[in-house]
Amino acid sequence: MNHDHGWNFQGEVSLDKGFPFHSKLKDWIGEYTNLPEGLSISIFESRCEEANCPVEETRLSWNTDKGEDSLRIGRSKEKISKQDFYLAWKKKTSN
Incomplete structure (x- = not known):
C-alpha cells in the first residue's frame, strides 16, 4: 500500500x-x-489519519547521478531520534 498523503515542502538545506x-x-x-x-537535501512532511500509517512522517530527498x-x-522532523534514523536507513539499504 502506498502512503503518499500530500507531502508538504518544508525547505532545503545543505548537508554541511x-x-x-x-x-x-x-x-x-x-x-550511517x-x-x-x-x-542539498529537501525536507517534506506529511500527516496521515489512517490507522496503518504514521501520524507524522518526514521525507528527506536528494539528487544522485x-x-x-x-x-x-x-516522525515529525523535530522529533526524529537516532534510532528512528538508523532503522529507516537500515530498511532503505536492505531492499
Missing part, C-alpha cells in the same frame, strides 16, 4: 550546514551514510 530544526540529524547522516557533505533518492522516517 546542518538542519536548523534538529541539532543531531547531520551527525547521524554522517555516521556515505552522502557527500555539500549535498541516478535520479532522486529519499529516506522516509515515521
